[in-house]
Amino acid sequence: MQPSRTPTRQPSPETRQLRRVALSGLLGTAVEFYDFLVYGTVAALVFGELFFPEADPAVGTVAAFGTFAAGYVARPLGGILFGHFGDRVGRKSMMLLTMVLMGCGSFLIGLLPTYDTIGVWAPVLLVALRVVQGVAIGGEWGGATLMVVEHAERTQGSRRGLWSGFTQLGAPLGSVLSAGVVTLVSALPDDQFRSWGWRVPFLLSVVLLAVGLFVRLKVAESPLFAEARHEPPARPPVVEVLRRPKPVLLAAGVGIGAFTAQSLLTGFMISYAVDHGGYSRPQVLTAVTAASCAALLVLPAASALSDRVGRRPVVLAGAIASAALAFPVLALVDSGSPGLLVLALVLGHGLAQSTMYGPLGALFTEMFGTRVRYTGASLGYQAATLVGAGFSPLIASGLLASSGSGGTPVALLLCAGAAITALTVWRLRETRADALESPASRTTTLEGSPR
Template sequence: MSSSNEVVVDRSQLRKVALSSLLGTVLEYYDFILYGTMAALVFGELFFPSSNSVVSTIAAFGTLAAGYAARPLGGIVFGHFGDRLGRKSMLIVTMVMMGGASFLIGLLPVYESIGVLAPVLLVILRVVQGLAIGGEWGGAALMVIEHAEPDRRGRWAGIMQLGSPIGFLLSTVVVMVISLLPDDSLHSWGWRVPFLISALLVLIGLYVRLSVVESPVFQDALEDNDTDEKAKTPLMKVLQRPRPLILACAAGIGPFALTALATSHIIAYTKEIGYGQSDVMRALVIIAVLSLITIPLFSALSDRVGRRGVALAGAIGAVVFAFPMYALVDTKSALWLTVSLLIAQVIQNLMYAPLAPLLSEMFGTESRYTGVSIGYQMASLIGAGFTPLIASSVLAATGVSSLPLSCIVLVTALISGLAVWSIAETRGRDLTAGFGEPASSAADRPAHDGGVRVE
């Protein structure tokens, strides 16, 4: 960095970076929600046929977990090269891999056509998808955070994180449309259409992503690093000081578990207790629209009151609402189902919205991609990857009771709440700290306005 620690912010480039990251996150969540929804609706029958529909659904959710298991590995691989070679190049690779895997899933023959090879190929493509997603979110978050002014990181990260509800909304609407098809059409070709559409999202995303410039924070750090420091791998640097990584992972478990239960698994659960599919899908669309408001709002709020305050409010809300949430769902009323999911979504957004700036401000520049990606993806693996599988298995073993589901919400929220409580406030930290140094507070530097100049 320059001696003055001054970072030049190009607003036009920042807007382009935010759009690029948004499109990548849209694709990520579109694929995530789409796969989870199809696992609940048709994948069990098409790829894992069984005389017991519950067993088929559990097997289908198992492939969902397989994709999540690959995410931390993707975080390590893309994090390593992202910290060594740059954020932009890795994000181009992850976008192509994500969209390509989804497109190929849409072309897969089913079990009836090629037997056991069908689920094997499905798992392979799901793993490829997981590897790519493992490097996507961390890189997208850093491109925005490292371009933005210190006092507006949450606001700009909120734009990127709109990809979650937009991807969710796109996926849900597409599934609602194809669900109108007769069962024969849905099972023969209709389920393929949403996966094939992902190719269009990739083309749009690549067009924007190729035009952005590399993170200025990364470029300056790359120039300033000495030879000895460059010889240390980003992963080793993260593991030498594991506390931030552990806390980053734990902080994300609660929101991921809640979103997995309230989006993917809720489809299977409500089907079991007698809800109509249209009522559930309508409720999911409504909560996605709500998130278009709450995510950027809560993310920007973290710039004012701190990351910890916003995330802790969500964790406390999840603890309090864990049992009322399913009590409302169990009324079998479409109205109370919608109310329950709306409240759950607000709580989830409180926990989720500050994650991008919070995690990004916990690591030094030269290991930030690795630390953020592994922490986030381990949280997604534990919180969301196994939750639908565990929930379905518990319900199959104990009968259709919501008590175990409420317990999952409660325990995971407590884990995240305790983790966030243990993290020192990160708002405004200096992202230009040297290789291996902890991020320092912006208040410790002499430059005005966080050392940022806007052009």
């Protein structure tokens, strides 16, 4: 007699679809962040001299990061635009459109003539394409995150943080990809890197775009949106959201610390460590890559932990860690030791920043109702990136150029961002136990006092 075999339990169709959506969110967001972060990395290395050659070197760096900020200014506009159609037409179609815009904008940056070839049109076109990137990524995160969390609500409602963490992983994964590619091309001789090597990471976007679109075409529309689409809000979603702006303002405040740390300890840190710390480009890019690899471990752990203890305690712990580590991190960077540079970025970005950032996907989704969720979550998230990530490199560059006081201004900015996040978390109500409501429910879910 043959021993009986226990039949293998097959996942339900809903679970299989959730896994596909989570993979789509991870890969798609990684592609988007790769495109966006490649710009920040290359801007720190060569854009000042290639597109603003008549400026003083310090002013050239500020001008290069000014175009970086232009992308962030456009992000809230993208959140409004794609949020409107995402709440009216559907999440999936907007996810596909944002990816195409992002990939094409990045590819065209790789083809741009420099200032020596077409004069002032070079920086003008650079800023224009950067704005296209900003508009695209302004709508990307909201669609990808909402798709995952709204699918998870039906089968894994108590683990929304864990599943949203897959989309959040796109940021460090995109950073690893961008830093890895730029590290390879920056190893070229300086003349080759400045003439054509810097273009390679942008041109590779076509390959990543093809992979992302292939995955996203296979996912199904959000089931919550499918139910809600027959009862759209009476007013445009942005009007509905801004009639009660408190949730958007709270979301923006919560995210400022994470995005300030992300921007200062990745793109800006490359310029700072090379110019002020005496490191080589490969040394700094290696440290950024190591920090992003650490984030790949810390971020999902923080996301999953928020399902158990709540979103607020995890984000608050990350903010406190970011403030406490700010001055030690900059001291390690200023030491001139490549090993201590790696340790600094792993602590500041891989640990503290990732702890703040991990729960944001689930938290922002839970703060808004289905009918306006795409618009509300996108506006809050992109407003945080505008304030926290868009202008912090510009402010840091200006302070360093005027004061020459080492890493103190950078550390103070990190502390300021963390303080804003901590104070805002104190005003939040815990949302991890809230159900994502039916179509006829409220447009926001943050009424009431913190608990």
